[in-house]
Structure formats: structure tokens, C-alpha cells
Amino acid sequence: MSERGAERFPIEKMRVNRHRWIFWSSMAGLLITLSALLATLLFLVWQATPIIRQSGAGFVFGRLWYYPEQMFGALAMIYGTAVVSLVALTLAVPVALGTAVLSAEYLDAGARLVVKSAVELLAGVPSVVYGLIGVLFLREWVYRGLAPFDPISGDSLFTAGLLLAVMILPTITTLCDDALRAVPASQRAAARSLGLTRAESVLHVALPQAAPGLLAAILLGLGRALGETVAVFLVVGRQDNQLPDKLFSWDALISPGQTLTSKLGGPETHLAYGDPLHWAAMAGLAVLLLVMTALCLAAAKGIEKLTKSRAARVAGQS
Amino acid sequence: MQFHRFCLLTFSAAFGLTFPLPAQDSLRVSGSTTLNPVVSEAVEVLRNEKGLRITIDTAGGSTGGINALGDGRADVAMSSRSIQERDRDKFPSVKYHSVPIGQDAVSLVVSADVWNGGVKNLSGSQIRDLYEGRLKNWKEVGGPDRRVVFLNREPGRGEWEVFTKFLYPDRNKPPMTSHPMVGSNEETRNKTGGTRGAITFLSTPWADGKKVFALGLELPDGNVVEANGANIASGQYPMSRPLFVITDGEPAGAAATLIDYLLAEPGQQLVSKHGYLRLDEVQ
Amino acid sequence: MTGSRKFIRWLLPTLGLVSALVVAVVVIFIVTVLLQRGTSSVSIHFLTTDTRGAGSEGGIFYQILGTCILIGSALAVAVPPALAISLVRSVFLQPHTRLGKALDLILHLLNGIPAIVFGILGLLIFSKLFGWGKSWLAGGILLGVMILPTLTVALIERLAAVPRAYIEAATGLGLTRGQIILAIWLPQSSGGLITGSLLGLARAAGETAPILFVTAVFSGATVPTGIVDNPLLALPYHIFVLAQDSFHEGARANLWGAALVLVTLITVLNLAALPLRFRLHEESRHA
Numbered sequence: 001m002s003e004r005g006a007e008r009f010p011i012e013k014m015r016v017n018r019h020r021w022i023f024w025s026s027m028a029g030l031l032i033t034l035s036a037l038l039a040t041l042l043f044l045v046w047q048a049t050p051i052i053r054q055s056g057a058g059f060v061f062g063r064l065w066y067y068p069e070q071m072f073g074a075l076a077m078i079y080g081t082a083v084v085s086l087v088a089l090t091l092a093v094p095v096a097l098g099t100a101v102l103s104a105e106y107l108d109a110g111a112r113l114v115v116k117s118a119v120e121l122l123a124g125v126p127s128v129v130y131g132l133i134g135v136l137f138l139r140e141w142v143y144r145g146l147a148p149f150d151p152i153s154g155d156s157l158f159t160a161g162l163l164l165a166v167m168i169l170p171t172i173t174t175l176c177d178d179a180l181r182a183v184p185a186s187q188r189a190a191a192r193s194l195g196l197t198r199a200e201s202v203l204h205v206a207l208p209q210a211a212p213g214l215l216a217a218i219l220l221g222l223g224r225a226l227g228e229t230v231a232v233f234l235v236v237g238r239q240d241n242q243l244p245d246k247l248f249s250w251d252a253l254i255s256p257g258q259t260l261t262s263k264l265g266g267p268e269t270h271l272a273y274g275d276p277l278h279w280a281a282m283a284g285l286a287v288l289l290l291v292m293t294a295l296c297l298a299a300a301k302g303i304e305k306l307t308k309s310r311a312a313r314v315a316g317q318s
Numbered sequence: 319m320q321f322h323r324f325c326l327l328t329f330s331a332a333f334g335l336t337f338p339l340p341a342q343d344s345l346r347v348s349g350s351t352t353l354n355p356v357v358s359e360a361v362e363v364l365r366n367e368k369g370l371r372i373t374i375d376t377a378g379g380s381t382g383g384i385n386a387l388g389d390g391r392a393d394v395a396m397s398s399r400s401i402q403e404r405d406r407d408k409f410p411s412v413k414y415h416s417v418p419i420g421q422d423a424v425s426l427v428v429s430a431d432v433w434n435g436g437v438k439n440l441s442g443s444q445i446r447d448l449y450e451g452r453l454k455n456w457k458e459v460g461g462p463d464r465r466v467v468f469l470n471r472e473p474g475r476g477e478w479e480v481f482t483k484f485l486y487p488d489r490n491k492p493p494m495t496s497h498p499m500v501g502s503n504e505e506t507r508n509k510t511g512g513t514r515g516a517i518t519f520l521s522t523p524w525a526d527g528k529k530v531f532a533l534g535l536e537l538p539d540g541n542v543v544e545a546n547g548a549n550i551a552s553g554q555y556p557m558s559r560p561l562f563v564i565t566d567g568e569p570a571g572a573a574a575t576l577i578d579y580l581l582a583e584p585g586q587q588l589v590s591k592h593g594y595l596r597l598d599e600v601q
Numbered sequence: 602m603t604g605s606r607k608f609i610r611w612l613l614p615t616l617g618l619v620s621a622l623v624v625a626v627v628v629i630f631i632v633t634v635l636l637q638r639g640t641s642s643v644s645i646h647f648l649t650t651d652t653r654g655a656g657s658e659g660g661i662f663y664q665i666l667g668t669c670i671l672i673g674s675a676l677a678v679a680v681p682p683a684l685a686i687s688l689v690r691s692v693f694l695q696p697h698t699r700l701g702k703a704l705d706l707i708l709h710l711l712n713g714i715p716a717i718v719f720g721i722l723g724l725l726i727f728s729k730l731f732g733w734g735k736s737w738l739a740g741g742i743l744l745g746v747m748i749l750p751t752l753t754v755a756l757i758e759r760l761a762a763v764p765r766a767y768i769e770a771a772t773g774l775g776l777t778r779g780q781i782i783l784a785i786w787l788p789q790s791s792g793g794l795i796t797g798s799l800l801g802l803a804r805a806a807g808e809t810a811p812i813l814f815v816t817a818v819f820s821g822a823t824v825p826t827g828i829v830d831n832p833l834l835a836l837p838y839h840i841f842v843l844a845q846d847s848f849h850e851g852a853r854a855n856l857w858g859a860a861l862v863l864v865t866l867i868t869v870l871n872l873a874a875l876p877l878r879f880r881l882h883e884e885s886r887h888a
Contacts, residue, residue, distance in 0.1 A: 019779020023693060029685025037711065037746070040722055047725060066494045068473070098620025106614050115621060118628045120875075124867045125631060126807025128837045129860050132844045133634065140512065152467050153513040155498060166627055173624070197606060199613040220713075227715025229810045230841060238472075238499035256498035264717045265810060267472045267501065269724070270378030274385055274408055286721045290714065297713040301706055344821070346734070346830065351846060358820055362653055365821070373821030373832055375735075376846070377813070391734050505845040 041290075048287050050280035059284055065240050065258075067268065072281040074288060076243040080157060080257040081292070084232060085225040087161025087253070092169045093218055100176035105202050116177075123170035131231035134163040139235055146254055155237035157257040163235055164225050172221040179213025180206055212307040216300040223296035227289065229261040236262050260289045344371035345572040349383020349396030350476050351376045351502040352422060352521045353561050355592045357396055360579055370572050376502070380476035387566060388412050394573050395564040398422060398476025398521070399483075404490075413567045418560035419580045420589035421600045424480045425532035425545045425557070427507075427525045429516040435462030439534035439542045446485050448517060450495060456515060464515040470497035471506065471519065480559045481519045519557075522550070523593025551599050561594060639861025642854040648862070652820060652839075658851060661859050663823055667833035668806055668866070670825070671740050671816070675805045676798055678745025683752035683797070684787075690753075691760035692778075692786060712750035716810035719743050724814040733815070735832035737825045740816030744808060748801030755800070759793025760786055796877040803870035807863065809837040836863040 051059050051072055062073020103115045139154030142162065183206045191201035207214070237256020240263075244252040264285055272278035347357060354376050361372045375392075378385065380399050386392035388409030401414045426445060428437060437459060440448075447453040448468055457463045471478040482492040500506040503524045510516045511529030518530075522545045525532035534542040535555065549555040569577050579585045586596045602610075650660035686704070694701045720743070727739035763786055771781045817838035825831035836859055843856040 019777055019783070022688070022779045022782055026685040026688040026693065029682050030689045033682040033686065033749075034707070040726060043730075044722060044725060064494075068491045069494065071494075095620045095623050098617045099624050102614065102617030102621050106617060115624075118624055120871065121628055121632070121868065122624070124803065124807075124871050125864055126809070126837060126867060128807070128809045128840045128844070129631075129635075129864060132840060132856070132860060133631065135508075135844055137634075143512070150465070152465070153469075153498060153509065153516070155509070169624065169627075197602075197610045199610045200606070202613060203609070223713045227713070227717065229715065229717040234844060239497060240499075241496050261715065261717050264721060265813065266499075267378045267382060267474045269721070269814065270382040271385060271474050273724075273729075274389055283721065283725070286718050290718055293713055293715055294710055297710050298706070301709050305702075344830065347821075354846075361821060371821070371823070373735075373818045375818040375832075376842070391728070502846045 044283055044290075045287055048280050048283035050277055051284045052280075054277065054280075059281070060288065063241065063243050065263075067272070067278050067281075070277060072277075072284075074260070074285060076241050077258050077260045077263055077285065078288065079243055079252075080236070080259040081226060081261070081289075083157045083253065083257070084161045084164060084236070084259055085222055087158060088164035088168055088225045089218065089222055091162060091165035092172055092221060095165075096169055096172035096217075096221075097176055097214070099173050100180055101202060101207075103173075104177050104180035105198065105206065116174075119170045119173050122166070123174075127167065127228060127230045130163060130167055131234040134159065134231055134235040138163055149250075149254055151254040152256060153237065155235050155256045156254050157236060158253050160232045160236040160257075160259070160262075163231050164228055167228060167231060168221040168224050171224055172217050175217030175220060176210075176214050179210040179217060182213060183209045212303045212310075216303045216307075219296050219300035219303070223293050223300070226293050226296065227261065229265040232259055233262045233265045238262055238266060260285050260292075264289070344373055345394065345576065346386075346392045347372060347374045347394045347396060347576075348378070348386045348392040349376065350380040350398045350561075351504075352380075352398040352476060352594075353396035353419075353563070356420070356561075356585075356588045356594070357563070357576075357580070359588050359591075360576065360585055363584070364576060364579060368575065370575065372572065372576065379472060379474035379501075380479065381474035384414075384564065385409075387414075387564060393565065394569075394576065395562075397562045397564055399479040399559055400562065401564070402479075414564055415567055415569065416562045416564045417569070417577050417581070418597065419563055419577075419585065420561045420597060421550060421558060421595035422561050423522040423545045423550045423555055423558040424477045424484075424519050425522045425525050426535070427510060427518055427520045427530040427532050429510055429513060429530060431464065431514050432456055432461050432517065433531035435464070437461035437533065439536050441536035442485065442538070444536075449485060450493060462515075467513050467516045468495075468497045469500050469506065469510055469513070469516055469518040470495065472499050472501045475501070476559065477503075477519055477521060480557055484557045547595060547599065551595055560600075561589075635857070635861050635864055638854070638857035642858030643861055647858055651823075652834075652855075658855070661836065661839065661855070661862065663834045664836045664839045664859065665862065666824070667737075667817075667822065667835040668837075668863075670737055670833060671744060671812065671835060672802045672805045674738065674741025675744035675748055676802060678742050679749045679752050679801060680794075680798070683749055683756055683794075686749075686753050687756035687760055688782065688786075691757050692782060696761075708750045708753055711746075712754075714747075716747065716808050717813075719747055719811040720813050720815070723811060723816075727815050733828065734830040735816055735818060736828055737816055737831055737833045738828050740812040740833065740835075743811040743815070744805040747808065747811060748805050751801040751804065752794070752797035755793040755797030756790055759790035763789045792877050796874045799870050799874035803867045803874070806867050806870065807837055809841050812838055813841075836866075 055062065055072060059072055059074055060078070061075050063075050064071050064073045065076065099115065103112050107115065138159055142156065142159045143151060143154035187205050187209060188201045191205045196204065236259060238258055239256035240258050242252055242255060242257045264282065269282055272282045347361070354374065358374055361374060364370045365372060380397040383392060383395035384397055384401065384405050387395040388405070401416055405414070426440060435456065437456060440459065444453065444459055448466060453459065454466055455463065456466055486492050500509050500518065503521050506518055506520050507524055507530055510518045520530065522532060532545050534544045535557070536542050543549050543555050545555050550558045563577055563580060565573050590596050647660040648665065649662050651662050652664070653659035690701055690704050723739055723743045727733045727736060733739055767785050768781060771785055776784065812835055816833055817835045818832040819839070819842050820834070822832045822834050825833065840856060840859050840863065843852055
């Protein structure tokens with residue numbers, strides 16, 4: 001409206017034209033950034049094509065990786081990544097959920113601040129310091145703690161999973177806390193007025209309603225666990241081709257292994273630099289990792305959208 | 319109005335810093351963690367005394383350094399193994415100029431429980447069985463009743479090249495094995511010392527006799543040769559290797575200064591200080 | 602009340618308390634270890650001397666400088682696109698369009714890309730494609746892209762939280778959209794920019810994987826004088842190498858000192874963002 005008015009008044013017209021650059025530069029900035037990112041990702045996929053052409057699905061499902069003989073099978077590393085992440089989730093989710101329930105449902109604002117600060121502190125510790133603690137402390141403890149089971153060394157998929165659990169704990173705790181606090185107080189009040197104890201209102205009202213948010217929190221924690229490199233690299237043992245015959249193998253759990261990230265962060269990336277097939281294989285691993293992470297994150301975002309639409313429907317009905 | 323000015327300023331500040339200044343070349347050194355202590359100290363001296371700009375990196379070990387030299391990402395490679403055919407095949411246009419600055423050996427080392435359990439030396443065939451996973455318990459070689467944990471070195475490491483060359487002199491590529499990996503000399507020593515029943519191979523001066531213990535080598539004729547200075551110098555201990563500083567073509571400029579320093583008395587003293595053999599000690 | 606109800610009434614908070622205690626123990630352990638082993642080596646001398654003896658003596662001056670250069674250039678790289686994208690999302694696009702939601706998803710995915718993938722991409726683009734060797738700018742750009750979502754989301758939230766009343770008043774006064782952006786939207790969301798920047802800087806300071814291949818060397822780099830073949834020393838990389846490579850016991854103390862300095866830097870940056878974050882969080886809940 002003011003634009004049309006501007007045409008009649010020269011001063012206004014000058015002012016409108018002078019500020020159009022904001023719109024155009026913003027759009028340009030957006031487009032340049034997005035296309036640069038897209039081009040980069042496509043370039044990565046293109047770099048990985050030689051190995052796909054060579055091995056096809058054998059790259060993903062091949063059991064053996066031995067670069068001097070040009071054998072590039074990533075399955076053992078996918079298994080390692082999956083096991084490490086699963087261990088991390090199994091250990092972190094109960095603790096995170098418990099802390100979030102305590103913080104969101106039972107504590108007053110002051111105590112909640114203390115808990116939140118502690119969790120924030122954990123979140124701020126960089127992964128390399130976690131790796132350091134893992135190498136100098138955790139390895140020894142796991143080696144001694146698992147002595148009855150006679151592990152090979154303190155480096156294992158389990159050790160990496162344990163370390164990772166501590167690292168993803170803050171993410172999951174904060175998001176679970178947010179999800180629980182997003183459940184309206186009126187819901188809990190209604191439950192209490194019906195005679196439910198606080199615990200029951202949490203179990204039967206708050207938790208179920210927060211469930212999608214909790215699930216999203218877990219998925220985001222999983223996404224983080226999949227991508228962690230430095231800490232895992234230092235304590236996972238870096239043993240290739242540790243793929244057991246059964247899916248659930250205790251032996252593989254307490255033995256050294258290899259994950260996608262520990263392979264990518266290791267020396268082979270430097271060694272692969274000049275060798276086209278080896279380099280394509282490493283790029284392929286990066287693409288695999290990217291796909292796995294993106295799936296988790298997209299799923300989490302999808303749940304978030306589902307929750308919002310469900311909440312909108314519920315609000316519309318009441 | 320303040321906003322886009324603020325952004326413009328920040329943006330240009332970071333980038334504007336670089337353009338007016340002329341790019342100054344620094345010498346890029348890359349490679350083996352075995353040579354790193356020696357070369358690092360030499361570089362410190364040169365930096366302080368002559369103001370040379372030299373950067374050092376050890377990612378990728380000896381092979382990583384040679385690759386970087388071949389790619390043009392490094393000017394000087396530090397290597398604890400010699401240039402092989404496959405390096406020449408990979409980078410055919412590079413004229414490798416290797417300068418030995420000292421001598422070192424690779425020892426088989428074991429953890430304390432294995433050493434104290436009676437294993438003091440091994441033969442070549444026993445080592446091969448251990449590496450290929452046929453020997454699974456230490457009692458099979460006169461040691462304690464304990465599972466063998468063979469810690470392998472990362473494939474780029476000079477020690478790995480020397481070790482596999484010793485075990486498989488006629489083969490181009492050693493057989494595929496599956497062992498946990500360790501990287502640098504220090505990580506190797508730490509992890510081996512902390513694992514029961516562990517064996518690995520390590521640059522000899524790093525076997526401190528506290529965390530890890532160096533084994534003697536039983537030669538085919540039955541003699542046992544220890545990895546001490548005399549045996550390494552005379553060549554009796556088979557797993558010895560010169561320590562190289564490598565350039566593409568004749569070294570010039572800062573590279574030449576560095577190499578000259580390493581070959582001269584102060585540099586050779588550094589070699590000795592870190593436990594390796596000086597050039598004049600090698601026969 | 603039945604026994605089982607009483608049991609549950611007791612069990613839930615107890616489990617919650619146990620979980621919180623686990624968290625507390627972990628936090629206390631990490632802080633104690635860092636302080637115990639790090640404080641003995643941190644001093645003014647430590648912070649202002651360069652490293653000697655391959656990490657076993659001297660200080661971490663150039664590592665700190667390198668980290669500062671990295672996070673500074675990361676911020677410089679991230680701010681312009683963050684402004685552009687947040688303006689498009691919050692001002693130029695209608696709130697519930699598909700394009701807006703797609704943008705949200707893209708930012709969400711970008712935020713979750715593993716750091717090592719950034720490192721590989723950096724190796725691919727800056728080293729292989731551009732031939733920059735090891736360059737400080739490559740690291741700055743990679744870290745800038747990594748923290749872009751943090752800044753952008755903070756800005757988007759703040760822009761969206763500007764009260765409609767202000768905008769309506771401004772439109773009523775005859776201001777154009779561009780004028781409103783410059784006079785109201787951006788100044789009102791400066792808090793978001795600052796918060797996002799501080800959080801982004803904190804995150805960038807601790808990252809190792811992106812700088813592993815294209816920026817960091819272990820020794821020899823001081824101040825960059827160009828773009829190509831001008832690496833940096835950095836605290837995270839220093840700690841990473843020493844964690845595997847410490848040549849003797851002296852290096853151990855240096856290592857913990859560096860770790861303490863890094864964690865302190867990150868904590869300070871995060872703490873600086875906290876007051877703004879609480880204010881924003883509370884405001885957005887009441888809006």
C-alpha cells in the first residue's frame with residue numbers, strides 16, 4: 001500500500017527504492033548459501049561414485065575392509081557404529097529421562113536451575129576432553145570392571161558407547177525436560193483434582209503427552225552419537241572387520257571394533273589422498289554416515305511436526 | 319543502519335587482514351612420530367636462531383609424510399622407512415632425495431605380565447604365527463597361560479613397514495590380519511603396557527623396561543640377538559632402519575638449512591638424546 | 602491408598618533423584634579432574650609462551666591465538682548468511698509456508714551434520730579442489746558453516762518474537778518494510794544475534810574434527826600471513842595429538858593445562874550467553 005502511495009510522492013519513492021537492497025541481498029545470501037551447500041554435498045557423492053561403480057551394494061554389505069588389497073566393505077563399521085550408538089542410548093536415556101522428570105515435575109525453580117546448569121556444563125565440555133578422560137580413565141575402569149569376562153583390552157565398542165552416553169546425556173536431558181514442560185499445567189491440575197498422586201499424573205498424563213517430544217529427544221541424541229568422532233576414535237580399539245555372526249554378540253561388544261567415524265578420523269584418510277579408489281571408499285563412508293544421521297534428524301523433525309499438528313487439533317477441539 | 323555496517327566491518331576485518339600482507343613461505347615438514355622429537359627440537363632452535371618458519375605435522379606417520387611430499391602438501395618428509403617401489407609408482411614425477419640422519423631399530427615389546435612370565439625372546443616364525451593369529455596363548459611359547467593380544471600399528475607407520483618387511487621379505491603385501499590398532503609410539507607404549515598379554519612392535523628407545531619390555535630376536539641359526547646399540551650398528555639385529563629426511567629433488571633454502579643442521583653435531587646430539595643411533599655410530 | 606500406589610509415589614522421584622545424582626557425579630568428576638590436573642600448569646607464563654620440546658615444555662600461546670583466529674573468522678563467515686536467512690524466514694516469508702518449513706528442516710539437518718563430515722568436505726574442497734594445503738581460512742569457513750544454524754535459529758526466534766504492536770505502529774506511521782527491518786526488527790533482535798554468536802563461538806572453539814585435515818598442525822605455525830599453506834595451531838588439535846603422543850610426563854601436565862584452558866574458554870562463552878537466553882526463553886513462553 002505504501003509502495004503505491006510512494007509513486008505519487010517522490011520522497012517516498014526514493015526511500016522505498018533505497019531499501020529494496022535488503023530484500024534482494026537477503027534472498028541472494030540465502031540462495032548462495034543453500035546452493036553452495038548443495039553443490040558441496042553433491043560433490044562428495046560424486047567423489048564416492050568410483051567405489052559404487054566398482055562394488056555396488058558390496059560396499060555397504062561387504063564384510064571385509066583391507067585397503068592394501070583394495071577390499072572395501074563397510075558392514076563391520078556400520079555394525080560398530082550401530083552398537084556404539086545403541087549402548088550409548090541404552091545407558092543415557094534412562095538417566096536423562098529420570099533427571100528430566102525430576103527437574104520438570106518435582107523441583108522448584110531454584111533447584112531446577114542447579115540441575116540445568118550442571119547439564120549445561122556437561123554439554124560444554126568439548127569432545128576431545130571427553131576423549132582424553134576416556135583414554136586416561138575410562139579405559140582402565142572398563143578393563144578392570146569387565147575382568148571377569150576377560151576382555152582383550154580396555155578399548156572396546158562398550159567403552160566407546162559408555163563414553164558416548166555421557167556425551168549425549170545433556171542433549172537428551174534438556175530436550176526431555178523441554179518436552180515435559182511443554183505439557184500444559186492444566187493437564188496435571190486436572191489429573192490431581194481427580195485424585196491422582198503426582199507420580200501418577202506424571203506417569204499417566206505428562207509422560208504420554210510428552211511422548212513424541214521424548215522420542216524426538218532420543219532420536220536427536222542418536223544423531224549426535226552417530227556422528228561423534230574424536231572421543232570414539234581414542235577408545236574404540238580401531239580393529240577392522242570385527243563383524244560377529246550373530247546380531248547380539250557379547251564378545252563383539254567387549255572387544256575392540258571400528259566405527260564409521262573412527263575410520264574417517266584415522267590415518268587412512270591421509271593415506272587415501274592420492275589413491276582414487278581408496279579415496280572414493282572414504283568419501284563413500286562419509287556419505288553413509290551423512291545418510292544415517294540425516295534419517296535420524298529428519299525423523300525427529302517429522303515427529304515434532306506431527307506433535308504440533310496434533311496439539312493444534314486437540315486445542316481446536318477443546 | 320548500524321547493523322549492516324557492523325556486519326560489513328566484521329566480515330572485512332577477518333578477510334582484510336590477509337590480503338595486503340605478502341604470503342610468506344614456510345617450510346612444511348610432515349611424517350613419522352619416531353623422528354618427530356628430534357626434528358621438533360631442531361626446528362625450535364632454527365626458529366629461534368634464524369627466524370625460519372617451519373611447521374611440523376605427524377598425521378599419517380611415515381607413509382603419510384611421503385604421500386604429502388608426493389602430493390606437494392609437504393616440503394620435507396620425515397620417514398622411519400626407506401622409499402619403496404610403490405611410493406615411486408604412486409608419484410612418478412617426484413625425485414625422492416633421502417638423507418639418513420640416524421639409525422633406529424624396531425623391537426618386539428611385550429607387557430609386564432608376559433615378560434615376567436618368562437617370555438624373553440621369540441623367533442621369526444613364532445612372530446609370524448603370533449601376527450597371523452595362529453598362536454593364541456602365551457603358554458605355547460613358554461609364557462604364562464594368557465591369551466595373546468597382538469596390537470598392530472596403523473598401516474602408515476614406519477615401524478609397521480619395517481616389521482612386515484622383516485616377516486615377509488619376499489611378499490609385496492603382507493597378509494590381512496585382524497588386530498586392534500594403535501598409532502603413535504607413545505600410544506602404543508601406553509596401551510601395550512596397560513593390557514595383559516599384549517605384544518606389539520615399537521621403536522627401540524621407546525621400550526623403557528618399565529611399561530613395556532623389548533624381546534630379543536632368535537635368529538634362524540639359534541642365536542639370540544638383543545636390540546642394543548652394538549647389534550643395531552653392526553647390522554646383526556635385523557629389524558633396523560635408517561631414519562630419513564626426504565625432499566623432492568636436492569634440498570634447497572630452508573630445507574637445506576634444516577637438513578644441514580640435523581647432519582651437523584648439534585643435530586646429531588639430538589638424535590642421540592632421543593635414544594637413536596648417530597650416523598657415526600652406524601657401520 | 603493402596604500399597605502399590607504408595608510405592609509408585611515413592612519410586613518415581615527416587616529414580617529421578619538417582620539419575621540426577623549420576624549426572625552430578627559425572628559433572629563433579631570431570632570438573633575435579635580438570636582442576637586438579639590442570640591448575641598446576643596454568644599460569645600467565647603458560648598462557649603467553651609458545652610450546653617447546655614438542656609439547657613437554659613451555660606454554661600454549663599460539664594454540665590459544667589459533668583458536669581465537671578460528672572462532673573469530675567462523676563468526677565473520679556465519680553472520681552475513683545468518684542475517685540473510687533469518688530475514689527471509691521471519692520477515693519476508695509468511696510464517697507457515699511450506700518454503701519456511703523446508704528452510705527449518707534444512708537448518709535442522711545442517712546443524713546435525715557430523716563434524717568429521719565437515720572435515721572430509723573441507724579436505725575435498727579446500728585441499729583437493731582449491732589446493733590451499735593447510736589453511737586457517739579453510740577452518741574458519743568450515744566452522745562458520747557449522748555454527749550457521751545456531752546463529753540463524755537464534756535470530757529467527759528473536760525476529761519472530763518482536764511484538765506485532767511495534768510492526769503495526771510502524772506500518773501505520775508509513776514506514777516501508779525495509780525501514781521497519783532496519784529500525785525495528787534488527788535492533789530488537791540484536792540480543793538474539795549476540796546470544797547465537799556466543800553459543801556458536803563456544804561450539805566452534807571445541808571442535809577438532811573439522812580442523813583435523815585442513816587447518817591444524819601440531820607445531821610451527823604462529824600468525825598466518827596469507828591464505829594458502831598458512832596453518833594454525835589450535836587448542837583442540839593440540840590436546841588430541843598429545844592425548845596420543847605425549848612424549849614424556851611433562852607433556853601430561855601441559856596437556857591438562859590446555860584442556861582446562863579450553864573448557865574454561867567454552868564455559869565463559871556459554872555463561873555470557875546465559876542471561877540473554879533466560880530472558881529470551883521466558884519472553885517466548887509468555888508471548
